[in-house]
Amino acid sequence: MPGLELFSDKERKEVNDVLDSGVLMRYGFDAMRNGHWKALALEKALAERMGVDYAQVVSSGTAALTIALASAGIGAGDEVIMPTFTFVASFESILAVGAVPILVNVDDTLTLDPKAVEYAITKKTKAVMPVHMCGSMADLRALKSICQDHGLLLLEDACQAIGGTFEGKPLGSYGDLGCFSFDYVKTVTCGEGGAIITNNEKYYTNADHYSDHGHDHIGKDRGAEGHPFLGYNFRISELNAAVGLAQIRRLDEFLAIQKSNYLILRRTLESIPQITFRRVPQGGEESYAFLSFFLPNAKMAKEVHTALGEEGVDGCFYWYDNKWHYYREWEHLIHKKSLGRLPKEVYEQLPDYSKSDFSKSDQWIGRNISCLIKLGWTESEVQARAQKIAKIIGRFLK
Numbered sequence: 001m002p003g004l005e006l007f008s009d010k011e012r013k014e015v016n017d018v019l020d021s022g023v024l025m026r027y028g029f030d031a032m033r034n035g036h037w038k039a040l041a042l043e044k045a046l047a048e049r050m051g052v053d054y055a056q057v058v059s060s061g062t063a064a065l066t067i068a069l070a071s072a073g074i075g076a077g078d079e080v081i082m083p084t085f086t087f088v089a090s091f092e093s094i095l096a097v098g099a100v101p102i103l104v105n106v107d108d109t110l111t112l113d114p115k116a117v118e119y120a121i122t123k124k125t126k127a128v129m130p131v132h133m134c135g136s137m138a139d140l141r142a143l144k145s146i147c148q149d150h151g152l153l154l155l156e157d158a159c160q161a162i163g164g165t166f167e168g169k170p171l172g173s174y175g176d177l178g179c180f181s182f183d184y185v186k187t188v189t190c191g192e193g194g195a196i197i198t199n200n201e202k203y204y205t206n207a208d209h210y211s212d213h214g215h216d217h218i219g220k221d222r223g224a225e226g227h228p229f230l231g232y233n234f235r236i237s238e239l240n241a242a243v244g245l246a247q248i249r250r251l252d253e254f255l256a257i258q259k260s261n262y263l264i265l266r267r268t269l270e271s272i273p274q275i276t277f278r279r280v281p282q283g284g285e286e287s288y289a290f291l292s293f294f295l296p297n298a299k300m301a302k303e304v305h306t307a308l309g310e311e312g313v314d315g316c317f318y319w320y321d322n323k324w325h326y327y328r329e330w331e332h333l334i335h336k337k338s339l340g341r342l343p344k345e346v347y348e349q350l351p352d353y354s355k356s357d358f359s360k361s362d363q364w365i366g367r368n369i370s371c372l373i374k375l376g377w378t379e380s381e382v383q384a385r386a387q388k389i390a391k392i393i394g395r396f397l398k
Helices: 009-021 038-050 061-071 089-096 114-120 140-150 201-210 238-248 251-269 298-310 344-349 359-365 379-397
Strands: 054-058 079-083 100-104 125-128 153-157 177-181 194-198 290-294 368-372
Touching (some): 009 238, 054 201, 061 089, 061 153, 061 177, 061 201, 079 089, 100 114, 238 251, 298 379
Parallel strands (some): 079 100, 079 125, 125 153
Antiparallel strands (some): 054 194, 290 368
């Protein structure tokens, strides 16, 4: 996820504005700023690009998920349904507010299986968190219908899928709340950063306050601001926001390059009949951040992945054995390992995932390889890469 590949004078200009003013904090110091408010400008640009009323930029994608849950009132003992395939931040954010992550299977979209979601709903369920992994989305229409039927919050974790759309709406804007990550290896980067988007004024106001120690941000005297409820420090700095401001303005540029490179790889691999590709739900367009495909069986997928690495094809991932992105290696969650005591609700309600049957997820993730799409490749480099990948795969299909 390659925003870092194309840093330019546009990013340097925004950062230098901050350094010239000397104000690195997003709040206060009005007289020193020379009119520069990078976090506010990034929020405005992001809201406009995503077609929503409100955006709040924060310190990370993990912070964004945590704040989004808190802003909607999710707390101790509430259950949040999430997929078995995601980054650990998804369940970390749920645990951070005292809620309980309920893992369910993914399907051929590599995201939440709506049937599994419906089956997992209990009286304690408060939210469904689809994670749009590797640039493509869950079946959002089905999930939204389920949430409406059961009175649940639909929170989109779009941290890996900025720029994708579903039914003409940017990913992150389809549900009640959407979250993005702007860390160093995302399509748009701040170095470190994240954002929450929503059309719900209450959720936005809560997010604004919660991310800054509960400050209500009324008036111009920070020391005199009210604290309507408890909050924490999830602020983004002006330096980080400055990088993101330049990058969000370049999002369409990045997406166009990603799509072009993605299509070269895909067209080559489509010539191999034994390969199938992840399903993009009808009405959706992925961000083209990864090319994800399935081989006939897990043994072959693992062998192909090993061969790709040995022959210098970088940026290809076999998530089934990945320690950060698939439930099989989440030992700290499975065994409830924490520095301090977990909340009683979490300890008592968290399922025993060491005994869970996620074989339906395994059949998809075990056969999948996801190849990162870089922006810096020349067309000839992409063509050569595509041919090399196809040749390596072909050896295992004979």
